[in-house]
Amino acid sequence: MTTDGFTTCLWFDGQAEEAADFYVSVFKNSKLGRVLRYTKAGPGPAGTVVTVEFVANGQKFVALNGGPEFKFNEAVSFEIRCDDQDEVDFYWNKLTEGGGQEGPCGWLKDRFGVSWQVVPSRLLELIGDADEERAARAMEAMMKMSKLDIATLEKAAAGE
DSSP: OOOOOOOOOESSOOOOOHHHHHHHHSSSOOEEEEEOOOOOOOSTTSSSSSEEEEEEEEEEEEEEEOOOOOOOOOOOOEEEEEEEEEHHHHHHHHHHTTTTOOOTTEEOOOTTTTEEEEEHHHHHHTOSSSSSSHHHHHHHHHHOOHHHHHHHHHHHHHHH
């Protein structure tokens, strides 16, 4: 038995190659892998992409052109832990460009409909603070945000 970890399969409707190219361009430690194409046996037109293997931020994925039957939803999302506001802004802007949608509390959908959580590590420290009032103020501030702002969260936690 081969045990080389997990590979997440993302189901697309004709955008597998475009999506893989996009994710590899956004994340460090990323690369494209093998591309498989339909043969004359189908079910898609011969020569069109079936799957694209890729690594994004060190995680293995395969993008599958599976058709219109299934759509992404928020039941599954990918969390990006960020060290600072510049990193939050970078991922937020990159993943919402070209038709992505901002959501509440650091969540967004990219232009392919994949859900992401762009989370500063500092948020987890603030809402996990041993001082329950401080943690509650940070949580309350987060609930009012779309893209998370570390400075605003820290001010709220401090009661400012």
